[in-house]
Amino acid sequence: MTGMIEIEVNGTKHATQADPDTPILHVLRNDFGLTATRYGCGAEQCGACVVLVDGAPAYACTLRVADAVGKRVGTVEGLARDGEPHPLQRAFLEEQAAQCGYCVSGMLMRAAALLAAEPSPDAAAVRAALEPQLCRCGSHNRIVRAVLRAAAAMKTER
Amino acid sequence: MSTPALPPSLARNPRLGRWLRFRRDGIVEVRSGKVELGQGLLTALAQIVADELEVPPSSIRMEPASTAHSPDEGITSGSLSIQHSGLALRQACREARAIYLAAAARALDVDASTLRVRDGQIHAGDRSTSYAALADDFLLDRDATGEEAPTVPPASGRVGSPAVRLDLPDKVMGRPRFIQDLLPPNVLHGRVLRPPSPGAKLLSLDEAKARALPGVVTVVRDGSFVAVAAEREEVALAALERLRNGARWHEGATLPDEARITEWLRAQPHETTAVASRAPAGSAPKPARTIKASFTRPFIAHASLAPSCAVASWDGEQMRVSSHTQGIFNLRADLAIALALPPEAIVVEHREGAGCYGHNGADDVALDAALLARAAPGRPVRVSWSREDELAWAPFGPAMAVDLAVDFDATGEVQAWRTDVWSNGHSLRPGRAATPTLLAATHFADAAPPIVAINMPLVAGGGSDRNATPAYDFPAVEVVNHRVLSMPLRASALRSLGAFANVFAIESTVDDIARARGEDPLAWRLRHLADARARAVVEAVAAREPWAGWRPREGFGRGCAFARYKGDGAYCAVAVEVELTHTVRVTRLAIAADVGLAVNPDGVANQLEGGAIQATSWTLKEAVHFDRTRVVSDRWESYPILRFSEVPTVEAIVLQQPHLPSLGAGEAAMGPTAGAIANAIFDAVGVRVRDLPLTAERIAAIS
Numbered sequence: 001m002t003g004m005i006e007i008e009v010n011g012t013k014h015a016t017q018a019d020p021d022t023p024i025l026h027v028l029r030n031d032f033g034l035t036a037t038r039y040g041c042g043a044e045q046c047g048a049c050v051v052l053v054d055g056a057p058a059y060a061c062t063l064r065v066a067d068a069v070g071k072r073v074g075t076v077e078g079l080a081r082d083g084e085p086h087p088l089q090r091a092f093l094e095e096q097a098a099q100c101g102y103c104v105s106g107m108l109m110r111a112a113a114l115l116a117a118e119p120s121p122d123a124a125a126v127r128a129a130l131e132p133q134l135c136r137c138g139s140h141n142r143i144v145r146a147v148l149r150a151a152a153a154m155k156t157e158r
Numbered sequence: 159m160s161t162p163a164l165p166p167s168l169a170r171n172p173r174l175g176r177w178l179r180f181r182r183d184g185i186v187e188v189r190s191g192k193v194e195l196g197q198g199l200l201t202a203l204a205q206i207v208a209d210e211l212e213v214p215p216s217s218i219r220m221e222p223a224s225t226a227h228s229p230d231e232g233i234t235s236g237s238l239s240i241q242h243s244g245l246a247l248r249q250a251c252r253e254a255r256a257i258y259l260a261a262a263a264r265a266l267d268v269d270a271s272t273l274r275v276r277d278g279q280i281h282a283g284d285r286s287t288s289y290a291a292l293a294d295d296f297l298l299d300r301d302a303t304g305e306e307a308p309t310v311p312p313a314s315g316r317v318g319s320p321a322v323r324l325d326l327p328d329k330v331m332g333r334p335r336f337i338q339d340l341l342p343p344n345v346l347h348g349r350v351l352r353p354p355s356p357g358a359k360l361l362s363l364d365e366a367k368a369r370a371l372p373g374v375v376t377v378v379r380d381g382s383f384v385a386v387a388a389e390r391e392e393v394a395l396a397a398l399e400r401l402r403n404g405a406r407w408h409e410g411a412t413l414p415d416e417a418r419i420t421e422w423l424r425a426q427p428h429e430t431t432a433v434a435s436r437a438p439a440g441s442a443p444k445p446a447r448t449i450k451a452s453f454t455r456p457f458i459a460h461a462s463l464a465p466s467c468a469v470a471s472w473d474g475e476q477m478r479v480s481s482h483t484q485g486i487f488n489l490r491a492d493l494a495i496a497l498a499l500p501p502e503a504i505v506v507e508h509r510e511g512a513g514c515y516g517h518n519g520a521d522d523v524a525l526d527a528a529l530l531a532r533a534a535p536g537r538p539v540r541v542s543w544s545r546e547d548e549l550a551w552a553p554f555g556p557a558m559a560v561d562l563a564v565d566f567d568a569t570g571e572v573q574a575w576r577t578d579v580w581s582n583g584h585s586l587r588p589g590r591a592a593t594p595t596l597l598a599a600t601h602f603a604d605a606a607p608p609i610v611a612i613n614m615p616l617v618a619g620g621g622s623d624r625n626a627t628p629a630y631d632f633p634a635v636e637v638v639n640h641r642v643l644s645m646p647l648r649a650s651a652l653r654s655l656g657a658f659a660n661v662f663a664i665e666s667t668v669d670d671i672a673r674a675r676g677e678d679p680l681a682w683r684l685r686h687l688a689d690a691r692a693r694a695v696v697e698a699v700a701a702r703e704p705w706a707g708w709r710p711r712e713g714f715g716r717g718c719a720f721a722r723y724k725g726d727g728a729y730c731a732v733a734v735e736v737e738l739t740h741t742v743r744v745t746r747l748a749i750a751a752d753v754g755l756a757v758n759p760d761g762v763a764n765q766l767e768g769g770a771i772q773a774t775s776w777t778l779k780e781a782v783h784f785d786r787t788r789v790v791s792d793r794w795e796s797y798p799i800l801r802f803s804e805v806p807t808v809e810a811i812v813l814q815q816p817h818l819p820s821l822g823a824g825e826a827a828m829g830p831t832a833g834a835i836a837n838a839i840f841d842a843v844g845v846r847v848r849d850l851p852l853t854a855e856r857i858a859a860i861s
Contacts, residue, residue: 034332035332041794046463076332080331085330089330093330096760098196098326099513102336127805130802134794134801136461136463137196137463141807
């Protein structure tokens with residue numbers, strides 16, 4: 001063990017004694033209790049662990065915790081505002097856009113990054129953005145509809 | 159007066175209190191022996207309970223299944239959960255309601271027939287009581303009788319209407335829900351060092367470097383089984399690498415030649431059984447023509463998105479295991495043998511995992527965790543498999559060869575049909591034999607020879623022979639199954655079992671038969687299906703795009719297929735459009751199904767859509783790859799599945815049948831999807847590909 005590492009997750013400072021080389025995935029889940037970020041492959045091939053780092057999608061399974069110091073890390077637990085679900089979360093529920101739901105966290109974070117950069121994507125843009133994310137249950141089309149629904153809702157709320 | 163028979167699950171577990179418990183705070187605890195696999199089962203069961211009891215859905219709590227208190231309903235598989243658990247809960251609720259109405263009648267001093275139930279309140283005129291006020295466990299401490307409960311005013315009608323999934327809010331809001339999220343205080347993190355190949359034996363192991371890592375708590379070795387537990391997950395992973403570097407293995411070329419897998423299947427010792435045989439009286443006329451065709455499918459991985467996971471703890475007397483198993487009691491039985499413990503000393507509790515689509519590593523990892531827990535008494539141990547473990551070591555859906563021989567009369571009508579199926583058995587589930595099937599137990603120093611996969615009897619759904627009998631009205635049919643008894647790769651149940659390959663073979667061939675007669679393949683099917691419900695699903699997809707409004711154009715084709723799952727389950731028809739460029743792409747897909755009463759029509763649609771997309775992935779892309787020693791497709795890059803850019807648009811049509819018994823929906827899509835894609839490829843380029851997956855390379859090689 002080395003000294004404490006402090007990182008900011010969902011706007012809150014957290015500290016860990018983990019080795020600096022530890023993937024942030026394990027730190028989020030085991031040290032900070034933020035279990036929405038999920039292990040799927042450990043090799044940036046499935047997207048189940050995607051978080052936002054300074055607003056950009058990043059694979060938590062390979063991101064060293066030391067490399068997140070001084071950056072803003074965002075996870076699914078930070079999507080809701082004042083207890084109100086994020087429009088993406090509402091849309092996923094309205095579209096029932098999941099079967100087992102294990103891939104949902106990564107989908108939400110990847111979609112959040114997309115909508116921040118492109119508030120009015122069409123279906124093709126949503127598919128292209130989600131291309132690195134795997135879903136084994138076949139919920140893809142519902143997920144695309146949910147992201148489009150969230151985009152529309154965010155526009156009217158703006 | 160004879161007592162009506164109880165639904166099978168209720169007959170096995172007749173105590174009403176095993177299924178239901180009313181609480182003083184208004185909550186109704188419901189215990190099913192079937193488990194949530196991402197298929198939406200708990201939601202559908204809650205709809206049934208809400209309807210029968212007339213309680214608000216929000217008052218229902220679906221308890222996780224546990225060997226400590228749940229009814230034993232065997233395995234959650236075979237698209238049988240609504241039939242089994244749904245029927246049992248419906249009857250249990252009906253009887254429980256009658257018992258509580260009788261208690262309410264006594265409390266209110268009125269005749270029970272005058273009572274009305276609404277939202278859990280029991281009314282007699284302007285006076286009322288409730289399930290909660292009357293709650294008393296003693297009332298349900300009795301066996302179901304099967305007698306018809308007093309008739310009551312119509313239920314709420316929740317059953318048959320779309321319901322939102324009970325488990326999704328947690329999953330979408332990121333709250334802990336999956337077994338992977340179970341991190342009890344003081345938990346240790348475990349990892350297993352799997353051998354490099356199925357036939358490998360551990361010669362020597364240097365444990366010292368792993369044990370020297372600060373935070374490593376225990377290393378367990380038994381024969382070729384090696385595992386480590388540590389205080390922190392990253393330390394367990396580091397220790398695992400040290401163990402890997404310190405292990406010397408003997409590996410042998412125990413695997414067949416992947417390129418010649420069907421020749422291998424036919425050359426192995428096998429057990430031959432007659433599956434179906436019907437022939438008209440008298441001697442058959444001499445056929446004018448006979449065709450023969452052989453179809454194959456490769457080994458296919460379940461490829462769950464979440465590597466299997468379990469948490470176990472041992473206090474010196476009792477082993478507690480949390481698992482995403484499909485069968486808590488079956489798992490307990492195998493754990494008891496492998497751990498040399500009486501079953502009563504083991505509690506298996508279900509926790510939701512990712513979709514498994516059949517028998518994956520869920521049961522295996524439970525033993526891994528239990529072995530580490532036994533070596534670290536008093537500490538819960540969480541074991542997660544790696545992606546490589548999941549893709550290389552979880553059982554596979556077995557490779558199959560399906561040989562068809564069809565006799566025709568002079569007009570091209572089918573006179574006789576014969577199917578020969580060659581495959582390993584499709585079930586290696588735990589809890590059915592004296593030798594455990596759990597992976598770790600096959601690596602122990604004193605392991606008994608591993609048992610080979612079986613097929614369940616056809617009345618229980620069958621295995622490799624599932625849907626080997628065509629649904630069409632041919633005069634003579636003979637179906638024979640050859641269960642291959644060598645099993646160099648672990649084979650077990652994958653969604654739809656043999657139906658995927660059998661329906662692919664049958665539906666490809668009937669398309670050829672229709673075309674050879676110059677007949678529209680869809681019209682041919684309608685002409686040979688006697689069952690009106692079968693014709694209705696075929697007509698339903700025919701009425702929608704891409705089948706309807708079709709215009710032939712270069713590089714595109716359309717195809718359709720039909721099957722009634724298991725011969726007595728859900729009716730399902732699929733039509734697709736494919737586009738052939740340098741790859742094969744399914745662009746549009748329509749699927750229609752009749753599952754009897756669809757308890758949650760949106761849940762059924764979700765299963766049909768998902769099944770069709772997963773089957774598209776299997777059909778176009780998937781095969782487990784191996785050399786003569788090792789499984790080599792152990793990463794997503796070597797075992798690719800369908801991605802967003804490759805997913806077709808899907809329209810699911812659920813033909814609601816409010817007055818007919820519910821049939822399982824989860825597996826019906828698989829075979830028809832494969833058949834429809836194969837037929838669309840033929841429509842596009844006139845090439846009949848009989849070996850899955852249907853890749854552009856295979857099409858090019860034939861044309």
